[in-house]
Amino acid sequence: MSTTASRGRRRRRAPAAIAVAAALAGALYGFAPIDAGASSHREAPLTAADPAVDNTDLYAFVSKDRPGYVNFVANWIPFEEPNGGPNFYPFATDASYYINVDNNGDARPDARFRWTFRTQDRRGTGTFLYNNGPVTSLDDENLLVRQIYTLESSFNGAPFKTRISGAPVAPSRTGRASMPDYGKLRDQAVVQLPGGWKIFAGQADDPFFLDLRVFDLLYGGDLSETGQDTLAGYNVNTIVLQVPFKDVALGGDAARNPVIGVWTTTDRPRVRITGGGSYGGQVQVSRLGNPLVNEVVVPNGLKDAFNASSPDRDAKNPTLVKRVTEPEVPKLIQAIYGIPAPATPRNDLAEIFLTGITTKAGGPIKADVNSQLNNADVSAAGFVPSEQLRLNLGVPIAGQPNRLGVLGGDLQGFPNGRRLTDDVVDIELQALVGAAQTGKLIDALAAGDKVDANDQAFGAAFPYVAPPNGAGVNTAGSGSAAGSGAGGMGGFGGATQPAPSTSDKPSAEAPAPSLTPAGYAGNTDSGQVPMAVAVSAVGAAGVLALALLFLIGWWRRRSRPAPITPGSTDETLQL
Amino acid sequence: MRRHRVVRATIVIVVAAAAILSIGAAFGRQSGPPPRQVAVRAASGPAASADPIVRAQERLRLVPRDWRTWAGLAVAYLERGRTTADPSYYPKADEAVRRSLALRPDDNADASVARGALANARHDFAAARRDALAATRLNAYGANAYAVLADAETQLGRPADATAAVQRLLDLRPGLSAYARGSYDLEQRGALAAATDLMRRALDAAMSPSDIAFCRGQLGDLAWLAGDLSGAAEQYAAGLGADPHAVSLLRGRARVAAASGRLDAAIADYADVTRRSPTVGYLLEYARLLRTAGRTREAAEQLALANDAQRLFVANGGVDGLTAAELAIEAGRPSDAVAAARAEWARRRHADVADILGWALHLAARDGEALRYARLAGARGALSATYAYHVGMIELSLGQRRAARADLERALRRNPAFSPIDAPAARRALAGLGGAR
16 A cells, blocks of 8 residues: 555656756756665666576588588577677586487487586786786686586486586687787687597677567568668677587487487576575576577567476477467568468478478478488387477588578578578578468568678688677677688678588588579479478488479579589489 | 755755656667766776667667567666666666556566566565566566565565565576575575575676676675674675675675774775765765764764655655664654654564664663564574674663673674674673673
8 A cells, every 4th residue: 555655656746856857957967866765675686688598599500521410509698799898708607508409309308418617717816807918828827717618418318428528618809919819719629529529619709690670570560671780790609519410310320310309408506495405406597499489489478488498398388389380470470561471370380390391290391301200210109399400410411501591492401400601580581471381482571681691701610600709899800810801791602601511421522503403494483382392311221312392483583593402313202 | 064055955956967867868878868877887897788778778779669678678777776876777767667568568577577676676565576476477487577576575574475486586597686585585594604605606607797796795794794804805805896886895895894993994985885875874874984983073964964865765755664763763763763663564574674663662762562573583593793782782671681691692793893883882781791701
């Protein structure tokens, strides 16, 4: 009761206060604000975000520089400002970071990789700077604060085994004077492990590119004002892991079982303040598979529950499933652009997000791309739909990666895994309006958010991510180390592009894409050929087979044709 | 006197100025000069783009109907208000919450959380509790709702519900926010070691200078509670290294200096503290310190300023009987103090309120009733030397010499330097009782 009364008073008095303030306004600018606050009670921080543990993006791809190996890139702490003072962005030392791989489709991890970080702080009480002079190597005495990490792995539920401890983290790039040769520091943070593994952890240019204004769609806006990469120039903390196919494929056999599903999680230790204040167990505070799921698929009200949940519970979560099969975005797009929202339930989206694209789950997309159901040794009975980033390791290389991935006829791209160059914003927009089930891109949304590539070119070799930006945001990347100076909208096809590659056979370099594949003949202008794709690596010889018939008139009009990669033609399997 | 009036006039004028700035600047970058303290922080704190306020404003410029980010902006304003001890951010937070609710009136857990956090900041704990509970109904997995709920339940004196909310918060999202609240919950139950352990975890999770400063300040206060002055001093110094302008740390450092007999250093710090954050509580502490140093005229000035600040707070719709009672006690008006503390007790049953109500009753010569409340303050196990001192003095007044001796000894054992005024008083009382054993 007192609350209501006091609120009423507050309102009544406000006009008087404003009048007094207004009368004095002219004379007063420049005074430090002074408060009429009460004595403070205990007020603890209340942060909307917890960037050190909130995973922002996950990538999974195969790169042509090292066939037979798969790369995982996971990012935390977005919007790291490279300029404006010595900023240091540590990985959380009280958290465990995981990359999880499900290769049998039961929505439980079969391979787990765990990173834990420690901070070494040699500053003492003399300084609060992170370095006190030029840093020329990772063990330079001038580098006063550094992080090291332990990587452990667990396969098929076995206990975690330490793969390395004390591995160095590439430091936050604090400026040219402090770190005159950042490329060297970064190289020193690339570590090779037994078994062919390569690992990297540290700062990098944020590979995600989009115009944030695209989210205006979610609130009834249109895309009239887009085209600026709002993440350009910002850095992110990244973990990169490269392992042989056999370490993540079911049965160690990527020929028979080429499809894996990937997601990251971040855990913190569970804390009890009741019952004696005991500790023990972990709490999952973040989870991420497909890009933008938190923004587009599970927005309001469900995001927190989703981040706390595990994939094996997804199918039992009717709210989540409904968010996928009856999405809101197409309705919003229909209202603005008049593009009819496809009929629901959207089983095509269920394929993209929950099962992988497969003909084996009865979905509408006539293709077999990246469901564990297509692994030879997976039984349909044990398959559990769940939200994962699924990758078919056996898809042959795309000589010219298409930013629109599968929708652009490039089966090696998102939603088949995710390459650094994949334009997931445009792909998901198109998928939401039905492009995956019609095989036809929607012209009205063709430009998407009008940001088609990252501002920095990616590397052709491990760790692939561009080095951290050294210059202030929205200025040229003049201070960048090798590989990061190219800038611009280099986009796909650039020389330093990671040309994702393929195939178990280390020597197999994919053939150059044919620009006029047989399958296109006579259909190039129709713009409406249902997608019919089959990708599989199933077969006694383990030979990858691929058939692609996918035409997109719009795409052909504005760009080079989608690459087509013929496989061993007579081994094509329609699953 | 004349100077005093000038200072008062300055307060009124500057408050008005702050009101103007906050009204103008509610919508961010273009619409008004930022408060000066923001500029100060930008030089030492995170870069502009890492500033959550700027981040949210930038996003709202791009996605103006993003009601979640409007609520996020409100929380960012509240955080800035907390770390700078500058409530001119509260009206901005208020406006941002309204924008969020205008865009999405229903099913907007984020706005409920932000509005609840604002109510907590304004000491309207009952309203905060309602908003937090509404938010948990909309989103049972939203950690921040439980943080707001925990704060409200704590201040309302509903310890079981507070602990449950903190535990839920810890179960949903362990991290700085949860650890800090868990630590306070443990501290109130007297589990200082566990509270310190959890606050160390919070420090490990802290990334921003202000968060590091907060955790260091709390670790310092925990050391202080246990009478560990050098440990406290170390924590305050480390925290001030991360954020040299953190008012609560300057205050902690001043308190240690005063307890160590370095009154000049303490007074210098308090002058700084009250200039940066002229809240009633700090002004009152400053006044007491000046009185201890024999600078009675300056003490009276600060006390008058404290009264002015309280009047402004009340004029703005604030309700804080706890502070009103402390002011009345300081001014030698015990019956007013009793009335104010009673009113606050009717609103919320926090241990601090019980303690002040008990002490006010004692000063009003109603020791029988006083003892009941003073003992309630420590009933959950809080290890406050001041609580024990108050109980002991009331017992002494009631002629309960044995109990008085035990409680006064307890106070001094917990922290021999707990107050530059009260600790010597406790020693004198014990001497009168025949000395400490």
